[in-house]
Amino acid sequence: MVARLVVDADFVGVEVRNAVKRLRELDPDMNKFLRKELRTDVKPFAQKAAAAFPTTPPLSGLGYPSRTMWGTMSGGVSFTTARRKGGGVTSLVAIAVKTKERVAGPNMAELAGMRGNKTTQGASLIRNLKDAGYPLAGKGGRFAWRYFMGVKGQLNDIGRADVQKFIDAVNLEG
Secondary structure, rough: EEEEEEEOOOOOOHHHHHHHHHHHHOOOOOOOOOHHHHHHHHHHHHHHHHHHOOOOOOOOHHHHOOOOOOOEEEEEEEEEEOOOOOOOEEOEEEEEEEEOOOOOOHHHHHHHOEEOOOOOHHHHHHHHHOOOOOOOOOOOOOOOHHHHHHHHHHHHHHHHHHHHHHHHHHHHHH
16 A cells, blocks of 8 residues: 545544444444445545556656556545544545555655655655655655645545435434
8 A cells, every 4th residue: 555545534533433323323224325425426536646646657766677666556445443642533534545566666755754764775765756856745745645635625525515415314214
């Protein structure tokens, strides 16, 4: 997996998770409805996050056939119960961007420098990516993270709307 980008918890916190749990108790099929809606609405964003990666390696060393070579990116949607420090659920939906070939090159390029550069090779990789026009974008990464941060508000709005549809559907049945 290259980067696991989790939709911010602005609307999905302990209260929403508890509401979903309670509504699922009332009608177990409603959970499937919510997941289908979220997956359908968020999938295009996941695909665009994957498309944010260059199609060719940003550095020549990532082009050689090896475990660290460049790969074809794909985006998907999963459901998560990520925990926040101090307790509480921080997300409901995760956008996962990964390579189809299970290689590490895109992961290295996306995340290089996030935790410092403890080796000469790491420092060189970070410097070369920056020189090639791919600086680290804040705390997250270079490609998918930059795209994700630009659409985070839209994703939260979609999540709010889908959760509200879920609640309204259960209210109509009840």
